[in-house]
Amino acid sequence: MKHMTLAEITRASRGVYHGDSALAAVEVSSVTIDSRKVVKGSLFIAIKGARVDGHDLIPQTMESGALCALSERDLGDAPFPYILVDSCRQALKDLAEHYRRSLDIRVVGISGSVGKTSTKEMIASVLSQRYRVLKTEGNFNNEVGLPLTVFRIREEHEVAVLEMGISDFGEMTRLARIARPDICVITNIGCAHLEQLKDRDGILKAKTEMFAFMNPNGQILLNGDDDKLRTYTPENGLQPVYFGLGEHCSFRAEQVVDQGLRGTDAEFVTPDSRFSAHISIPGSHMVHNAMAGTAVGRLLGLTDSEIQAGIEALVPLAGRNHLIETDTFVIIDDCYNANPASMKASLDVLAKADTRTAAILGDMGELGDNWKALHREVGRYAAELGIQILICIGEMAEEIAAGAREAGAPEVCHYADKQGFFAELDRLLKPGDSILVKASHMMEFPEIVERLQAKGGASR
Numbered sequence: 001m002k003h004m005t006l007a008e009i010t011r012a013s014r015g016v017y018h019g020d021s022a023l024a025a026v027e028v029s030s031v032t033i034d035s036r037k038v039v040k041g042s043l044f045i046a047i048k049g050a051r052v053d054g055h056d057l058i059p060q061t062m063e064s065g066a067l068c069a070l071s072e073r074d075l076g077d078a079p080f081p082y083i084l085v086d087s088c089r090q091a092l093k094d095l096a097e098h099y100r101r102s103l104d105i106r107v108v109g110i111s112g113s114v115g116k117t118s119t120k121e122m123i124a125s126v127l128s129q130r131y132r133v134l135k136t137e138g139n140f141n142n143e144v145g146l147p148l149t150v151f152r153i154r155e156e157h158e159v160a161v162l163e164m165g166i167s168d169f170g171e172m173t174r175l176a177r178i179a180r181p182d183i184c185v186i187t188n189i190g191c192a193h194l195e196q197l198k199d200r201d202g203i204l205k206a207k208t209e210m211f212a213f214m215n216p217n218g219q220i221l222l223n224g225d226d227d228k229l230r231t232y233t234p235e236n237g238l239q240p241v242y243f244g245l246g247e248h249c250s251f252r253a254e255q256v257v258d259q260g261l262r263g264t265d266a267e268f269v270t271p272d273s274r275f276s277a278h279i280s281i282p283g284s285h286m287v288h289n290a291m292a293g294t295a296v297g298r299l300l301g302l303t304d305s306e307i308q309a310g311i312e313a314l315v316p317l318a319g320r321n322h323l324i325e326t327d328t329f330v331i332i333d334d335c336y337n338a339n340p341a342s343m344k345a346s347l348d349v350l351a352k353a354d355t356r357t358a359a360i361l362g363d364m365g366e367l368g369d370n371w372k373a374l375h376r377e378v379g380r381y382a383a384e385l386g387i388q389i390l391i392c393i394g395e396m397a398e399e400i401a402a403g404a405r406e407a408g409a410p411e412v413c414h415y416a417d418k419q420g421f422f423a424e425l426d427r428l429l430k431p432g433d434s435i436l437v438k439a440s441h442m443m444e445f446p447e448i449v450e451r452l453q454a455k456g457g458a459s460r
Contacts, residue, residue, distance in 0.1 A: 004028055004099060006068050009043065010083050012098035013070060013091035019081025028067055031095065031151040033144070040065035045088050046072065047144070058082070089144070096147030096178045103153055108296055109179050109214070111164045111172065111207050112187025112223075114342045116141070117320055118281070119187050119289045124161045126293040126310030130302050131158040139441075141165035146175050159300065164210065167366060168196040172209035182215040183299060185292055189228040190341035195368040204228045211236050221295050223288060224249040241299075243291035251295040253287050260352040261323060261330065261434070268294050268307075275304040277311040281321055282332075283349040319446060321349065326456025330355070330434045335445035338364045338438050343378045346438050351385040353434035359387050360421070360448060362439025363394035372399045379403025379412075389413070391428060393421055394443060418448060425455065 007024040010017040017024060029041030035057040038044055044061040046054035046069060058069045062080045069075075069082040070091055085091040100107075108127075110120050124135040134157045140149045141163040153160055164175045189204045197203045211220065211234050222229040224242030234240065243251040255267040255276075263280045266287055279286045290311045297307040316322040319336035330353065334346045343361065350357050359382055367374050379400040382390050389411040392401040401414040413428065415421045421428075429435065435452060439445045 003102070004031075004043075004095075006081060006083070008098075009068075009070075009095060012095050013083060013085050014094065015070065015083040015085040015091065017081070017083050018075070018078065019068070023067070023081050026067060031148070033092070033148065035061050035064070038064040038066045040067075042066045043068050043070065045070040045092050047088055047092070048072075054088070092147045093143060093174065093178060096150045099153075100150050100178055100180055105153060105157055106159045106183070106300065107179055107181045108159065108161045108183045108185065109164050109176065109181030109210055110162065110185045110187070111166070111210055112185075113190030113203060113207075113339065114345065115187040115285055115289060116163050116165060117317070117336075118286065119185065119292050120161055120163045121317065121320075122286075122289040122293040122311070122314055123185070123296050125314040126297045126302065126307050127159050127161065127300060129297075129306040129310045129313075131300070132156050133159050133161060135161040136163040139165075143171060143174060146178055150178060166206055169202075169206050170209070172206055173212055176210045176213040180213055180215065181210065182218040183221060183296055184210050184214050184218065185221045185296065186210070186223065186229060187288070187292070188223050188226045188341070191339060191367070191374060195366050198368065200228055204232060208232065208234065211238070219299055221292060221299075223292075224252075225288070241295060243295045244288065249291075251291050251298070253291055256284075256287060258284075258352065260354065261332075261349070266290070268304075268311075270294065270298055270304070273304050275308050277308045279311060279314070281314065281316050282323065282352060283321060283345060285345050286321075319449075321346065324449070324453060326453060328431045328456035329429070329452060331449060331452050331456070332434070332436045333446075333449045334436065334438045335443075335449060337441045338362070339367070339440075340364065340374045340378055343438060344381050346436055347378075347382050347385055347387060350387060350434060350436040355432050355434045356389070356430060357387045357436075358389045358391065358429060358433045359436045360391045360393065360438070360445075361397060361400055361436075362392070362443040362445055363396035365440040365442055371396060375399035376403030376406070379405075379409070380407040383407035383409035389428065391415070391421060393418055394439070397439075418444075421448070422451060425451070429455075 028043040031043045033045050033047045038061045044066045127133050166172045220240045222240045224244035242249040253266040257265040261282045322333040324331040376399045380403040383404045390404045392414045404412045
């Protein structure tokens with residue numbers, strides 16, 4: 001990473017350095033909270049987790065080549081350098097903010113209730129046609145993950161595409177203080193994390209905290225088809241740029257042709273041009289993602305041909321609307337996470353199949369007091385789409401089943417856990433089925449995808 005000495009780290013973390021004074025001028029090679037990822041010259045930050053306290057691993061990291069540790073414990077006259085801080089979690093954020101300020105790089109910050117990751121992947125794919133891009137990997141989008149992502153930025157990177165995920169008020173402010181985005185993208189305002197944010201107005205307020213620490217000369221990109229975003233006026237005075245299907249959107253899609261599970265063709269309209277592109281990942285939401293990628297690409301100087309190439313180069317991630325074709329089934333692996341809006345979007349994709357359709361749905365977390373109604377709503381939606389067999393797994397998912405039955409779904413099953421479903425898998429699913437697998441991350445549904453792949457035979 002770029003030029004951070006132990007003395008500089010001590011100042012930025014408001015800590016006290018203990019160790020050989022000659023080492024204070026030495027630069028660290030990387031920053032990590034994972035003892036398994038320590039390399040020679042690393043700074044190891046000892047985070048106390050639910051199961052493991054990083055402080056217990058400090059001696060091990062030193063043996064693995066770490067240069068220094070950040071610690072909340074006074075380690076006395078340890079035989080290695082360490083920096084004593086009040087809070088390692090806060091020090092992690094302070095260091096990332098300090099490091100970000102030292103970087104000459106353009107940052108695209110992405111948030112929203114649904115589609116953050118797929119939008120991030122689309123924007124990164126587009127920008128990679130011209131720039132050297134660093135993007136958020138996995139779920140590194142929160143107050144621990146975002147700083148670690150920032151620390152991955154190297155001198156060769158020209159643009160960073162950072163996903164920013166929250167569940168409460170104030171979190172986005174802290175993330176934005178670190179990321180300092182030049183371009184802010186918000187995908188939509190849906191029903192997610194309602195336990196803390198209460199309603200869509202609360203979600204809008206929390207998401208738009210991003211603008212507090214953005215580049216004052218930067219740009220805001222909003223989904224112009226979202227009623228909350230379309231009528232929002234940023235307090236920082238910047239005029240939003242809209243992407244969507246409506247005529248009021250500066251970046252919009254026309255001539256949209258749904259190719260079912262094979263994706264979508266569309267014509268993309270910019271303020272001064274138009275071009276056609278094929279999106280290989282199915283779902284109408286991917287058209288909005290491509291429009292966001294088009295808008296960011298144009299704002300950063302890409303040509304239409306470069307943007308088209310980036311849209312068409314996108315490939316799905318495991319667990320994120322990933323189409324898996326086996327000898328027996330077509331599996332839509334969208335089991336990374338779920339909320340009501342993303343559930344409905346995935347059911348829309350499943351409904352495009354020209355075979356028998358089966359949805360395996362599980363609990364959705366963090367929905368607050370209204371969780372029963374929100375689960376039932378998903379069940380009713382599945383029934384209205386004509387999904388032919390609905391398999392619901394989990395305590396809360398019983399409400400999905402109830403909603404589907406109320407709406408007249410032809411075949412609905414409920415199981416308390418995955419094992420109950422596995423026992424009847426052979427009876428429930430038939431060769432040729434198109435199968436959606438989706439639930440909140442806590443349900444650990446990748447196990448179901450793996451079982452279906454094994455059952456379905458070789459993937460193509």
